Amino acid sequence: MLTILIPVSLALGGLGLLAFFWALRRGQFDDPEGDAHRILRTDYDDVPKE
Amino acid sequence: MSASEALPRPQVCPACAIPQPEFHLPEAASPGQIVLSLPGVHCAACISTVENRLAREPGIRSARVNLSLKRVAVDAGPGITADHLVGVLAGVGYEAHELDPALLAETGGDKTGRDLLMRLAVSGFAMMNVMLLSVAVWSGAEDATRDMMHWISAMIALPVIVFAGQPFYRNAWSALKVGRLNMDVPISLAILLAGAMSLYETMMSGHHAYFDAALSLTFFLLGGRYLDYRTRASARSAAQELAALEVPRALRLVDGAEVLTPVATLGIGDHVVVRPGTRLPVDGEVISGESEIDRAFLTGESLPAYAGPGSRLNAGEINLTGQMVLSVTALSKDSSLRKMADLVALAETARNRYTSLADRAAAIYAPGVHLLAAIAFVVWVSISGDIRLSLNIAIAVLIITCPCALGLAVPAVTTMASGRLYRKGALLKSSTALERLAEADTIVFDKTGTLTLGVPKLDPLDDAAARHLDIAATLATHSSHPLARALVAGAGPFALADISDIREVPGYGMEGVLNGAPVRLGRASWVGADAPAKTATCLKIGDAAPVSFTFTDELRPGVDALIAAAARLGLETHLITGDTEAAAGDIAARVGIANVTASALPGDKVDYVSRLAAEGRRVLMIGDGLNDTGALAAAHVSISPASAIDAARVASDIVVLGRDFAVIGDAIVTARSARTRIKENFAIAAIYNMIAVPFALLGFATPLMAALAMSTSSITVTLNAFRVR
Numbered sequence: 153m154l155t156i157l158i159p160v161s162l163a164l165g166g167l168g169l170l171a172f173f174w175a176l177r178r179g180q181f182d183d184p185e186g187d188a189h190r191i192l193r194t195d196y197d198d199v200p201k202e
Numbered sequence: 203m204s205a206s207e208a209l210p211r212p213q214v215c216p217a218c219a220i221p222q223p224e225f226h227l228p229e230a231a232s233p234g235q236i237v238l239s240l241p242g243v244h245c246a247a248c249i250s251t252v253e254n255r256l257a258r259e260p261g262i263r264s265a266r267v268n269l270s271l272k273r274v275a276v277d278a279g280p281g282i283t284a285d286h287l288v289g290v291l292a293g294v295g296y297e298a299h300e301l302d303p304a305l306l307a308e309t310g311g312d313k314t315g316r317d318l319l320m321r322l323a324v325s326g327f328a329m330m331n332v333m334l335l336s337v338a339v340w341s342g343a344e345d346a347t348r349d350m351m352h353w354i355s356a357m358i359a360l361p362v363i364v365f366a367g368q369p370f371y372r373n374a375w376s377a378l379k380v381g382r383l384n385m386d387v388p389i390s391l392a393i394l395l396a397g398a399m400s401l402y403e404t405m406m407s408g409h410h411a412y413f414d415a416a417l418s419l420t421f422f423l424l425g426g427r428y429l430d431y432r433t434r435a436s437a438r439s440a441a442q443e444l445a446a447l448e449v450p451r452a453l454r455l456v457d458g459a460e461v462l463t464p465v466a467t468l469g470i471g472d473h474v475v476v477r478p479g480t481r482l483p484v485d486g487e488v489i490s491g492e493s494e495i496d497r498a499f500l501t502g503e504s505l506p507a508y509a510g511p512g513s514r515l516n517a518g519e520i521n522l523t524g525q526m527v528l529s530v531t532a533l534s535k536d537s538s539l540r541k542m543a544d545l546v547a548l549a550e551t552a553r554n555r556y557t558s559l560a561d562r563a564a565a566i567y568a569p570g571v572h573l574l575a576a577i578a579f580v581v582w583v584s585i586s587g588d589i590r591l592s593l594n595i596a597i598a599v600l601i602i603t604c605p606c607a608l609g610l611a612v613p614a615v616t617t618m619a620s621g622r623l624y625r626k627g628a629l630l631k632s633s634t635a636l637e638r639l640a641e642a643d644t645i646v647f648d649k650t651g652t653l654t655l656g657v658p659k660l661d662p663l664d665d666a667a668a669r670h671l672d673i674a675a676t677l678a679t680h681s682s683h684p685l686a687r688a689l690v691a692g693a694g695p696f697a698l699a700d701i702s703d704i705r706e707v708p709g710y711g712m713e714g715v716l717n718g719a720p721v722r723l724g725r726a727s728w729v730g731a732d733a734p735a736k737t738a739t740c741l742k743i744g745d746a747a748p749v750s751f752t753f754t755d756e757l758r759p760g761v762d763a764l765i766a767a768a769a770r771l772g773l774e775t776h777l778i779t780g781d782t783e784a785a786a787g788d789i790a791a792r793v794g795i796a797n798v799t800a801s802a803l804p805g806d807k808v809d810y811v812s813r814l815a816a817e818g819r820r821v822l823m824i825g826d827g828l829n830d831t832g833a834l835a836a837a838h839v840s841i842s843p844a845s846a847i848d849a850a851r852v853a854s855d856i857v858v859l860g861r862d863f864a865v866i867g868d869a870i871v872t873a874r875s876a877r878t879r880i881k882e883n884f885a886i887a888a889i890y891n892m893i894a895v896p897f898a899l900l901g902f903a904t905p906l907m908a909a910l911a912m913s914t915s916s917i918t919v920t921l922n923a924f925r926v927r
Contacts, residue, residue: 158354162331169327176316176323186269189246195254 236276236284237301238291241859243272248296255294256287273301318369318431322424325366328358329417333909336414340906345407352404352411359413363397366420369427385564385609388571392600393419399597410594415601415908422916423609430613433620433633452483455527472530476521478682478708486528488513492708493524494683506684518828518847523683524708558634559880560612567608575599578899591901598903602894607915611883614923619876622926627859628841628869635855637880638839639873641820645768646811646833648825649779649789652843653761655861658685658737658753660692666749667741673699674741674751677712677723680704685739686712686723688753711739719744726750736784755785757792758843760864765793767867771874773822778802778810780829807833824866826850841866875927883919890915 175181243252249267252274256265261279268275276287284300291298332355339351370393373386393416400411454463455473465483468474476482478493494506497519506522509515515528575596582592620630630636647653663671675693678686701721704714711724722729722742731740731748737755742748768775776797779786786800799810807825811833814821823830823837826846831853834840840854843861851857858865894911897903 154350158335161334162358165327165331169323172323173320176319181316181319183268183270186249186267189249189269192246193250195250 236278236282236287238274238276238284238287239299239301240267240272240274240291240296241299242296243267243269243274251294252291252296255290259287259290274298315428315431318424318428321366321369322421322428324362325417325421325424328362328366329414329421332359332414332417336905336909339411340904348409349404349407352400352413355411355413356401356404359417360397360401363393363416363420366424367393370420370423383564383568383572385560385568388568388600388603389419389423389609391572392416392597395597396601399593403594406590408594410905412597412601412905412908415905415912418909418912419601422912426610426613429610429617430633433613433617433630453477468530470530470532474528474530476526476528478521478523478525480521482515482517482519482521482528484528484530485516485532486514486530488515489527489529491524491526492710493526494522494708496520496522496684523681523706558612559637559877559884560608563608563611563884571600571603574603574895574899582901595898595901595903598898598901598908599895601908602898602903602911603891607883607887607890607919610916610919611887612880614920615876615879615883615926618923618926619872622872623856623865623869626865626868627862628865629857629859630855631857632855635839636873636876638820638855639822639870640877642773642822642839642870644774644776644814644819645822645824646776646778646814646837647795648807648823648827648830648833649777649781649786650755651826651845652824652830653758653777653789653793654755655758656845657756658688659756660688661736661752661754663751667751670741670743670749672696673701673716673721673743674723674739674749676701677704677714677721677741681706681712685737685753689739689751716743755789757789758861758863760862760866761793763864764867765795767864767870771867771870773870774819776810776814778807778833780804804829804832808836811836822870823854824863825854841869872927875925879922879926883922886918886922887915 180187240248240252243249249269252267253265256262256274256276259282261282263277263279265274265276267273276282278287288298288300335351335355339348343351367390370386370390373384374390377384377387396412396416396419400413400416403409403411452463452465452468453460453475454468455461455475460475468484473489474484474486488509488511490511492508492510495509495513495515496506509521509526514531578599579592579596582595583589586592616633616636619636623630650656667674671693675690675696676699678689678693681687699716701714701716704712706712707724707728710728711722713720713722713724715721721744723739726732726738726740726748729740729742729748731742731750736752738750738752740748740750765775774797775795776799777786777790777795778799780802781800783800786798790796790798799806802810807830811821811823815836815838820838823834823840824842825831825834825840826842827850828847830842831847831850834842834850834853839856841856841858842850842854843863844851844857844859845861846854846857856869890911894903894907897907
């Protein structure tokens with residue numbers, strides 16, 4: 153059991169870590185305050201952004 | 203290389219990167235990229251308004267607002283200037299300032315922040331996995347299972363310890379190299395020894411491995427380090443932004459044409475045009491033109507001085523009435539910029555003498571921890587003779603005493619407090635400013651530009667003046683001199699008098715013809731009146747006796763609230779100014795300051811502050827001019843308004859962004875509350891240690907205990923930080 157579960161749990165955790173690195177490199181942590189507000193805008197509620 | 207080859211450079215070696223001059227023109231630094239500071243954005247609607255307005259503007263490819271930094275980055279096509287965009291944004295109600303991208307480039311990448319965040323994430327990931335593996339060991343896994351758990355933990359933990367702990371190892375090493383101990387020395391020792399010892403234990407199939415403790419120590423301390431970095435970085439970038447607001451440029455005369463040139467490229471003897479209402483970009487001698495010069499920034503004098511051919515003027519003075527041509531007498535790096543750099547160096551040395559609460563705690567703590575661990579080791583060796591057991595106990599002592607909570611105690615509080623102050627409009631530039639502000643017991647104010655706004659306001663008129671107000675106001679509408687503007691603003695609605703041939707005599711005033719008689723409005727000496735004691739402008743109609751209009755400097759909003767707060771908090775207030783006795787006494791009486799010193803030279807101000815410091819007082823200096831810069835640097839802590847000259851802002855610890863000074867009273871309250879919380883946090887950390895250390899010394903400590911003590915103390919300390927007012 154453990155021989156399967158431990159590698160699986162580590163792999164899943166590692167996947168999360170990689171996702172975080174990707175987000176960091178894409179600059180998603182550059183403007184935390186602005187992103188928190190952007191979700192509340194009504195600009196593209198009815199029409200998707202082109 | 204292709205990008206740099208495209209730029210025009212001096213052709214020495216086209217393949218090498220030749221150092222560019224100190225100042226880049228924003229356009230040259232990154233083509234198409236314009237960065238504007240937007241101090242007014244604060245919500246989702248602001249983002250939409252600004253971005254949509256800019257998107258509608260022809261020639262703009264994209265615009266993105268960064269709300270955290272209060273900036274907008276615009277990708278603009280050729281021909282779009284920052285000035286144009288400032289106008290566009292003013293149209294939708296947002297104040298915008300051009301920023302120098304070259305200056306911002308240093309903070310823009312924010313590599314250190316990302317680096318710390320990356321290490322924090324890696325150590326957090328490793329900590330959680332190793333904790334989960336450790337749960338098996340804590341709940342009683344034995345023999346082969348325990349060894350396997352330990353081996354897997356080791357495989358995760360060891361590389362992470364090497365990678366994530368690097369900031370601590372570097373700091374510890376640089377402290378040890380100069381023979382000092384700082385907080386990072388016991389931290390590094392604990393992390394590395396715990397890792398090494400746990401590996402050894404794992405190889406020997408031992409019972410206790412401290413991989414989880416080593417990792418959670420790394421994680422929590424990196425968290426504190428990251429908070430600390432964020433606070434400093436936001437303060438630093440805001441300070442740089444203030445400096446970048448003024449892209450230094452001058453109108454240079456080349457073959458009779460005016461060319462906008464960066465100040466850094468001017469040479470001695472170049473001719474520069476100075477328009478009325480602008481600040482002088484360089485030191486220079488007047489060649490042609492006459493005007494009046496506002497020297498308040500340099501000397502604190504509120505009365506303008508005359509300038510004509512032959513006058514020597516300094517950078518930073520404001521040209522009021524007439525256009526002049528200057529011949530540059532000092533290169534920018536030798537003039538005010540140079541002075542500024544010297545003053546910064548002065549300020550830095552003064553500040554470096556201050557040891558923060560955290561440093562003082564580390565000075566007591568670091569040797570204590572090492573001593574305790576060493577004593578535990580020696581005592582246990584002499585009792586049991588078992589080196590492996592004794593080493594284990596010594597490491598347990600190191601880990602349990604290690605300042606997880608101490609590492610978070612200060613950053614958690616300063617992050618809370620500086621965030622709170624930033625929202626109120628006070629910007630902390632130095633990391634120890636809060637602590638020093640909390641200690642202040644005396645406030646020394648400058649007058650012009652600090653207590654007052656430096657904007658004259660028309661006094662209530664006497665009968666003679668009131669009768670001739672229409673005439674004076676009519677003349678004044680034709681001038682941009684600050685007194686003329688104040689007169690028009692203070693006159694209220696008035697009937698235009700029938701004056702012909704109105705013209706401005708730069709440096710003197712306005713003249714015209716009314717019903718065949720000459721009328722003059724301007725300097726007292728020019729119209730033939732006795733110079734009044736106050737700031738005044740005089741009106742003479744024909745041969746009649748001159749009438750004078752007097753002005754008072756308008757008080758800055760919030761000053762009353764600040765003085766009241768100072769009295770409540772037990773701070774003594776002083777006023778020191780370069781202005782005259784009468785002007786200083788008047789203001790002091792209006793706001794209620796008892797200790798007044800007038801006609802003070804810049805050196806006198808420094809002496810005054812130093813003398814107060816020698817009496818054992820901790821002085822908070824509030825000033826805005828170049829003449830205050832020395833005093834700002836010499837004071838225990840200093841504050842300047844955003845309207846201050848850059849040298850003053852550089853020399854001060856806190857910059858108040860708005861016009862209102864009431865925020866300073868709040869800042870003092872917040873600083874004192876923050877100091878209390880920091881001390882409480884140290885006490886909390888000490889209590890945890892006092893409980894846990896005896897267990898560790900006696901050899902009863904287990905990895906589970908270490909994990910619990912570390913997490914609970916860190917969380918308690920962070921929660922306590924939220925209580926900052």
